[in-house]
Amino acid sequence: MENRALYMTIALQEWLGLRLETIANFLVLGIALFGAGERKSIHPASAGVVLTYTLSMAQVFSEVVQAYAKNEQNFNAVERLLYYTELPSEGATTKPDDPPPTWPEKGAISFNNVEMAYREGLPLVLKGVTFDVNGGEKIGIVGRTGAGKSSLLQALFKVVNPQRGSITIDGRDLQDVGLTTLRTRLALVPQDTTLFLGTLRENLDPQGTRTDAEIISALKRAWLLPAEGSPVDSEAEAKFSLDAPVTDEGSNYSAGEKQLLALCRALIKGSRIIILDEATSSVDVETDAKLQRTIQTEFASSTLLCIAHRLNTIVYYDRIVVMDDGKVAEFDTPLNLFDKEGSIFRSLCDEANLSREDIVRIRTGATVQNTTEATN
Ligand SMILES: Nc1ncnc2c1ncn2[C@@H]1O[C@H](COP(=O)(O)OP(=O)(O)OP(=O)(O)O)[C@@H](O)[C@H]1O
Numbered sequence: 001m002e003n004r005a006l007y008m009t010i011a012l013q014e015w016l017g018l019r020l021e022t023i024a025n026f027l028v029l030g031i032a033l034f035g036a037g038e039r040k041s042i043h044p045a046s047a048g049v050v051l052t053y054t055l056s057m058a059q060v061f062s063e064v065v066q067a068y069a070k071n072e073q074n075f076n077a078v079e080r081l082l083y084y085t086e087l088p089s090e091g092a093t094t095k096p097d098d099p100p101p102t103w104p105e106k107g108a109i110s111f112n113n114v115e116m117a118y119r120e121g122l123p124l125v126l127k128g129v130t131f132d133v134n135g136g137e138k139i140g141i142v143g144r145t146g147a148g149k150s151s152l153l154q155a156l157f158k159v160v161n162p163q164r165g166s167i168t169i170d171g172r173d174l175q176d177v178g179l180t181t182l183r184t185r186l187a188l189v190p191q192d193t194t195l196f197l198g199t200l201r202e203n204l205d206p207q208g209t210r211t212d213a214e215i216i217s218a219l220k221r222a223w224l225l226p227a228e229g230s231p232v233d234s235e236a237e238a239k240f241s242l243d244a245p246v247t248d249e250g251s252n253y254s255a256g257e258k259q260l261l262a263l264c265r266a267l268i269k270g271s272r273i274i275i276l277d278e279a280t281s282s283v284d285v286e287t288d289a290k291l292q293r294t295i296q297t298e299f300a301s302s303t304l305l306c307i308a309h310r311l312n313t314i315v316y317y318d319r320i321v322v323m324d325d326g327k328v329a330e331f332d333t334p335l336n337l338f339d340k341e342g343s344i345f346r347s348l349c350d351e352a353n354l355s356r357e358d359i360v361r362i363r364t365g366a367t368v369q370n371t372t373e374a375t376n
């Protein structure tokens, strides 16, 4: 839409410019003819002066039009800024009784009967969600499209406030935690990653708190740069060097690369609680398997909530939450859920051609690589 408006403006400017120039040239023509007709009564020097000034009119006209159009565009920016200043505030960024910087120490999360709707008057998306996650536990979240998986995260990050119920992290109700405090302590790898105009370093570590070596090491662990000892890949090195330019919205990276960069951010942040929302849905199966290993080792002591459609990537997690229609339908270890007759998890596994043997094999540490790829 934005682009279309821009093209329209350019086209209109050209249209106006052409007409203004035509008018100016007709003016010149008129004066020249007049001068020629009245050559007896008008002094040639006066006619010459008038003609010279009129000739520069064409130029002046188009400059005025351009300045006017530019001015109007700039006013758009002002208008947008005004609009942003009038937006209601999301909430306090910090609160007086905010938890200490070490929070969350354990990373235990608990949802207590959380009900949430995106806006007043819209139907409830979470309809009484209750579950407890222990510190350091790895939780897979599955469920059909629209079941409310991403909405759980929206509630956890206080993007949308629950209407009823409470969410606590290490015993602290999120209601009493400032937004900035909360969001800097959790790491999120979202379904659609946002990158900003700038360099890769600014994108990965916006606060500038990490050293180059730390960021490069994270890039290696996210498999964006070749690992230690492997042959040098100068193309990847140029693309993922810390000063590599990132275009607006990261359009110079593929969807998969963006997801890996988001994972990199999480690695750099080193949070106690990591949330992955379909973090690897756009990367190929082999890279996904490598990443899962990275996730397992790097986030070994962190609490991990991972939403995934490829079931084989989450069956080695400690427990699985199955969301259905805004509620927690099932919550148990993968094998227990699989063994339960008629469970939703079982039917999802069946659809993905994932047998009990596969699950056992993956959980006992066999590679994730060769299992059937299960996309939704
Ligand atoms: N910003 C929003 N405003 C209003 N309704 C929304 C918004 N985002 C999601 N919803 C609604 O909430 C419901 C749950 O959406 P959610 O994104 O949590 O699903 P999901 O389980 O993550 O699905 P998927 O597997 O496709 O990612 C959907 O019915 C959707 O229409």
Ligand SMILES: [Mg+2]
Binding pocket: 149, 150, 151, 191, 277
């Ligand atoms: Mg989602």
